[in-house]
Amino acid sequence: MSAPLLSVEGITVDLPTPRGPLRAVDGVDLTLAPGSTLGIVGESGCGKTMLSRAVLQLLPKRAKLGGRILFAGRDLVTLPAEELRRLRGPELAVVFQDPMTSLNPVLTIGTQIVETLQAHLGMDTAAATRRGVELLAAVGIPAPEQRLRQYPHQLSGGMRQRVAIAIALSCEPKLLIADEPTTALDVTVQAQILDLLAREQQRRHMALILITHDLGVVAGRTDEVAVMYAGRVVERAPTPRLFTRMRMPYTEALLAAIPKLDSPPHTPLPAIAGRPPDQTRPLKGCSFEPRCRYADERCRAAKPPLADPERLGGLFACWHPL
Amino acid sequence: MSALLSVRNLVVEYAIGGKTLSAVADVSLEVGKGETLGLVGESGCGKSTLGRAVLQLRRPTAGKVVFDGTELTGLDAEKMRLMRRRLQLIFQDPIASLNPRRCIGDIVAEPLIITGITDKAERDRRVREVLTAVGLDADLVTGRLPHEFSGGQCQRICIARALILEPELVICDEPVSALDVSIRAQILNLLEDMKRRYGLTLLFIAHDLAVVKAVSDRIAVMYLGKLCEVGPTEKLFAQPAHPYTALLLEAIPVPDPSVKPAANVPIGEPPSPIDPPSGCRFRTRCPRADAVCAEVVPPLEEIADGQFAACHHPLSAR
Numbered sequence: 192m193s194a195p196l197l198s199v200e201g202i203t204v205d206l207p208t209p210r211g212p213l214r215a216v217d218g219v220d221l222t223l224a225p226g227s228t229l230g231i232v233g234e235s236g237c238g239k240t241m242l243s244r245a246v247l248q249l250l251p252k253r254a255k256l257g258g259r260i261l262f263a264g265r266d267l268v269t270l271p272a273e274e275l276r277r278l279r280g281p282e283l284a285v286v287f288q289d290p291m292t293s294l295n296p297v298l299t300i301g302t303q304i305v306e307t308l309q310a311h312l313g314m315d316t317a318a319a320t321r322r323g324v325e326l327l328a329a330v331g332i333p334a335p336e337q338r339l340r341q342y343p344h345q346l347s348g349g350m351r352q353r354v355a356i357a358i359a360l361s362c363e364p365k366l367l368i369a370d371e372p373t374t375a376l377d378v379t380v381q382a383q384i385l386d387l388l389a390r391e392q393q394r395r396h397m398a399l400i401l402i403t404h405d406l407g408v409v410a411g412r413t414d415e416v417a418v419m420y421a422g423r424v425v426e427r428a429p430t431p432r433l434f435t436r437m438r439m440p441y442t443e444a445l446l447a448a449i450p451k452l453d454s455p456p457h458t459p460l461p462a463i464a465g466r467p468p469d470q471t472r473p474l475k476g477c478s479f480e481p482r483c484r485y486a487d488e489r490c491r492a493a494k495p496p497l498a499d500p501e502r503l504g505g506l507f508a509c510w511h512p513l
Numbered sequence: 514m515s516a517l518l519s520v521r522n523l524v525v526e527y528a529i530g531g532k533t534l535s536a537v538a539d540v541s542l543e544v545g546k547g548e549t550l551g552l553v554g555e556s557g558c559g560k561s562t563l564g565r566a567v568l569q570l571r572r573p574t575a576g577k578v579v580f581d582g583t584e585l586t587g588l589d590a591e592k593m594r595l596m597r598r599r600l601q602l603i604f605q606d607p608i609a610s611l612n613p614r615r616c617i618g619d620i621v622a623e624p625l626i627i628t629g630i631t632d633k634a635e636r637d638r639r640v641r642e643v644l645t646a647v648g649l650d651a652d653l654v655t656g657r658l659p660h661e662f663s664g665g666q667c668q669r670i671c672i673a674r675a676l677i678l679e680p681e682l683v684i685c686d687e688p689v690s691a692l693d694v695s696i697r698a699q700i701l702n703l704l705e706d707m708k709r710r711y712g713l714t715l716l717f718i719a720h721d722l723a724v725v726k727a728v729s730d731r732i733a734v735m736y737l738g739k740l741c742e743v744g745p746t747e748k749l750f751a752q753p754a755h756p757y758t759a760l761l762l763e764a765i766p767v768p769d770p771s772v773k774p775a776a777n778v779p780i781g782e783p784p785s786p787i788d789p790p791s792g793c794r795f796r797t798r799c800p801r802a803d804a805v806c807a808e809v810v811p812p813l814e815e816i817a818d819g820q821f822a823a824c825h826h827p828l829s830a831r
Contacts, residue, residue, distance in 0.1 A: 234693045235664070333781075348556065349782050377555045377720050380782060382764040404693045407766035411773055431770045448698035449768050450727040456746045457705060460727060462698035466663060 195222040195261075196365060196398050197246065202258035204241045204250060204422075210471045212255075215241040217422035217473075219258075220497075225365065226396040228389075230409030230430070232445070233419035236467055239402050242419070243368045246400075247285055248275055263365065280311035284364035288371035290351035294343040300327075300354050301339030304361060311362045326357040330387055349380035353387065360391055366398045373408065385412055406446050410434060418442045421467055421478035424497055428505030438505060438512035441479045477510070485511045516543040516579075517714045518567065518682055523576035525559070525566045534787045536562040538738035539576070541813075544682070549708065549715040551729030551746070553722055553761065555783055559738040560718045564684045567716070568600055569593050580682065598628050601675040605687035607667035611659040617644075618655030621674045628678060639677055646710065647673045647703060665696035672703065676711055684716045689724060701727050723765050726750060731819075734758050737786050737794040740813055744820035752829055754822035757795045793825065801826040 204216040216238040223229050231239045244250050246260055248267050260267040263282065267275065287293040295303060301323055308319035320339070327335035330353040343351055352372060359367055369388060373381035389412050392399045401413055409416050409430065417427040418439065426439035437443055447461040465482045468474055477483070480490040489510050497508040525537040536559040544550045554560045565571045567578050569585050578585040580600065588596060604610045611620055618640055625636045641651040647669040659667055668688060675683055685704065689697040705728060708715060719725050725732055726746055733743045734757060742755040753759045781798050784790060793811050796802035805825050813823040 234695055347782055378722070378766075379555060379760060379764040381766070385766075405766065405768075406694070407768040410766065410768045410770045434768070434770050445695060446768055448695045450698075450701070450723040452723055452726065452750065452762075452765065452767070454727075456726055456729055458727065459702050459705065460698035462702055463695040464699075466665075 194224075196225040196263060197221070197223040198259075198261040199242075199246065200259040200261070202242065202245055202260065203256070204238070204245055205255040205257075206241075206251065207253050208471055213471045214422055214473060215254075215470065216245065217470075219419075219422075219424050221417060221424070221427075223366070223398050223400065225398055226392075227415070228392060228399040228401060228413040230413035230416040231400060231402045231419060232404065232406055232409055232416060234404055234445075234467060236470075237419040238422040239419050240370055243285070243370055243400060243402055247279070247283060247368060249285075277311075280307065280362040280364065282365050284359040284362065284367050286352070286355050286359050286367065286369045286372045288374050290348060290355045290375070291343060293355050294351060296343055299340055299342055300346070303354075304339070304358055307358050307361050322361070323357075326361055327354070329391070330354075330357045330360070331383070332357070347380075348376055349384065352376060352380075352384055356384070356387060356391070360395070360397075363395060364397060366400070367392070368400045368402070370402045371404070372401075374403070374405075381408075388412075405449070406442075407449055418445070421470060423478065423508065424506075425479065425509070426505070426507045427497070428507075432505050436503075436505070438507040439509050440483050440485050440511070440513060443513060444482075477508070487511070515546055517546040517548075517581055518544040518716070519577075519579040520563070520567065521577040521579070523563065523566060523578065524574045525562050525571060526574040529787060532787050535738050535789070536786065537566060537573075538789075540735070540738070540740055541576075542733055542740065542743065544714055544716055546681075546714055547712065548731065549717055549729045551725035551732040552716060552718045552735060553720065553725050553732060554735035555720055557737075557783060557786060558735045559786070560735050561686050563735070564602070564686050564716060564718050567684060568597065568602060570602075598624070598678045599680050600682045600684070601678065601680040603668075603671050603675050603683060603685045603688045605690050607664055607671045607691065608659060610671055611667055613659050616656055616658055617662075617670055620659075621655075621670065621677055624674060624678050640673075643673045643677045644670075646676070646707065648699075649673070663696075664692055665699060668692065668696075668700050669703065672700075672707065676707060676713075679711060680713070682714045682716065684718065686718045687720070688717075690719065690721070697724070704728060721765070722750075722761050734761065737783055737789050739794055740821075740823060741795065742820070742822045742824075743813070744817075744822075748817065748820050752817075752820075754816050754820060754827040754829070755795075755824045756799050756801055756826075756828060759828055760798070793823070801828075 199221040202216050202219045205212040206215050233239045245256055304323035305319040308314045324335045327338055332338050332353050373384050413430050416430050416433045417424045420441050426442045444463045468478050476491040477495055480486040495508045495510045497506050499506050520542050523537050523540045527534045552560050566573045621640045622636045644651040649669055689700050717728055729746050732746050732749050734741045736757050741757045784797055790797050792808050793806040796806040811823045811825050813821045815821050
């Protein structure tokens with residue numbers, strides 16, 4: 192394996208709340224090789240978005256960040272703001288869930304693309320406009336010249352997300368973080384956007400972190416998957432291995448909760464009972480224990496480490512793996 | 514099965530900048546008593562407008578909506594108000610559909626107050642009963658405000674509010690789209706339980722066929738204001754007749770890495786409903802379209818037992 196592009200070491204994120212600090216990310220380690228794809232999967236509030244924001248150095252001001260984030264050899268946590276600014280765009284880019292709020296509603300699509308190219312690559316207006324047309328065409332937007340003159344509200348949700356992707360790709364980043372890029376979109380549009388991301392990722396040999404709550408989204412489209420629960424990575428494995436031999440009961444439960452196309456109508460879904468724990472009151476043992484059907488005394492007493500005790504190439508944090 | 518709800522040649526038009534947008538363009542369908550009909554389509558296909566037109570929240574431009582023998586389009590506002598206790602609606606965004614400044618007990622009791630149940634003890638008893646039925650602890654919930662609850666719990670509260678009048682028909686408009694996969698399963702199971710317990714008939718609107726399959730007896734597929742295909746759930750999944758149904762099926766992400774994502778999902782999105790394509794409205798995205806499709810609107814015809822499709826070139830012609 193080549194030297195990692197991104198290496199996250201012992202990341203913690205604490206958010207202040209009226210009930211005391213909330214540990215949104217609780218000691219996460221990750222590595223990502225250049226050009227590879229990582230899926231991060233988990234429920235709302237599991238810390239997947241906070242983790243990605245930590246990597247991008249876009250955490251809320253009051254958040255407290257611990258650990259190291261090495262990106263192409265530099266520690267992003269200690270990097271001066273000006274150097275960080277230069278990194279965003281040509282090196283690091285992001286696509287958010289809601290394309291309406293990530294685009295400026297009072298500026299045309301063209302202004303927003305041209306602005307990005309001018310700010311990060313120092314292009315002149317004419318060159319940036321030409322590049323903007325190419326980019327919109329590359330992400331599958333028909334009649335790109337006309338689209339450049341339109342405002343975000345004149346585009347459908349899927350088209351807006353294509354524009355957001357075009358802007359993110361405009362400076363040829365080495366790492367793209369896509370945070371629930373298709374959750375707000377129709378199923379048909381979702382498939383197209385995921386295909387688009389996969390195509391551009393391969394064409395540009397760009398590393399991609401795909402964050403989603405849906406295991407179905409990462410299944411065919413990532414090299415590796417990390418499953419997060421209550422701020423921690425609880426299972427991490429190469430994608431094919433995760434799906435054929437998952438070890439963590441939480442991953443199993445998450446997969447079982449997806450409606451199966453081959454089961455007849457009115458088949459009750461194996462839902463995960465209860466809710467994720469209150470992260471202002473961390474549990475002593477495994478955080479999934481209150482919802483886990485395999486849980487016993489040991490799970491309540493001590494937190495299982497993320498490890499690969501059998502040396503089979505997948506990490507899991509469970510005392511009673513499947 | 515006798516039809517509890519019968520929608521006949523329904524048209525709903527909006528005037529937009531001097532133009533007419535036919536959100537629902539001549540749709541007929543029936544929902545049998547005790548049945549769940551899934552209504553599927555992409556954003557902007559008119560499925561929500563259809564649901565709202567059934568409840569007369571948006572008065573139809575033409576056509577009939579017959580509920581248990583009563584023609585709703587002809588009812589005046591007062592009669593419709595009385596009728597609404599038998600027809601309820603659950604929305605997509607559970608947090609936005611609860612008043613953030615009112616406690617849960619008041620929110621759920623509101624329908625009882627509106628329908629004139631003045632006995633406070635009776636109201637409290639029914640609020641408690643319905644909250645328990647949707648899996649919430651009434652003692653812990655009634656005094657709290659919506660922001661104290663997660664999306665899934667808010668959806669349970671919305672379901673409780675919709676069920677407290679013991680309606681016969683509930684229209685669920687994307688009730689799980691805003692929820693996580695794990696919570697989605699809980700809410701789908703809850704809707705199934707409630708359907709049995711209260712003897713409900715459901716019109717279940719969603720864009721995700723996998724979700725619709727889990728709860729529906731029959732499915733109607735809608736595209737740009739028209740129905741493409743209607744049929745029993747299993748049949749429609751096993752042998753989709755309309756190319757659009759097949760497209761929707763292919764687009765569902767399968768949680769199995771050995772199944773490669775379908776590469777032939779056509780690029781593009783539905784054209785504008787203000788100026789829909791001539792003939793078959795799906796023809797601009799359809800791999801099977803030819804000259805006939807541009808000229809003749811395909812009628813919805815029965816092509817197999819209980820399965821109807823509006824297509825000149827249905828798949829696997831039987």
